[in-house]
Amino acid sequence: MHASMIDRHVIRGLLLTTVVLLACASRPAASMAQPMTPRLGLGFNTMLSTEDGLGLGFIGRASAPVNADLSFALDLGFAGFILEGRDEATYIFNPQVSAIVTLPGVRSAPYVLGGVGGYIPLNDRRRTVSGPTLHLGIGWVRALHETSLFYELNPALIIGEENVEFALPFRIGLIF
Secondary structure (H helix, E strand, O other), X not given: OOHHHHHHHHHHHHHHHHHHHHHHHOOOHHHXXXXXXXXXXXXXXXXXXXXXXXXXXXEEEEEEEOOOOEEEEEEEEEEEEOOOOXXXXXXXXXXXXXXXEEOOXXXXXXXXXXXXXXXXXXXXXXXXXXXXXXXXXXXXXXXXXXXXXXXXXXXXXXXXXXXXXXXXXXXXXXEO
C-alpha cells in the first residue's frame, strides 16, 4: 500500500472516531426519563405458586440504566410459604436477572420486564419443585420526592426436572 493511502485510512478512521465520540457526548439531558445512575430497591413480595400456595417475603433489586428506556436489573427475593405452620413451611430463594423497558408515562411510568431466574427451595427439596425460571411481567413506578414507589406483577414458569410449575409474584417497594 502506498503511504498516502495509509494516511487517508488513518484520517478517515480518526474522523469517524471523533464523530462517534461527539455524538455520544452530546446526548441531550432533557430526553432522559430516568436518572442515569444505578438504583437500589427494597420491597415486599407475595408469591402464588401452583406447587406451594401463597408465600410472603422480601425482594431487593439493583438496576443500572443503559439509556432512558432500558435498564438491566438483578433481583434477590425470598418467600416463605408459612400458612400451613412452621413444620410444613417451605422457604424459597428467588433470584432474577431482568431487562426492564420503561414505557412512556406522565406521573406513573409503566414498564415491562422479562428475563431468567431461579426457584430454589432452601429447606425441603423433596416437597417442592425447583429449577430455573423464565419470567415476563409488568410494573409501574411512581415518583415521590426523593424516592420512587414501584409495584409489579411478574409471572414466572418454573422449569422442574419432571414438570413445569407456575409462580405469580406481586411486589411493592421503594427505589432509592
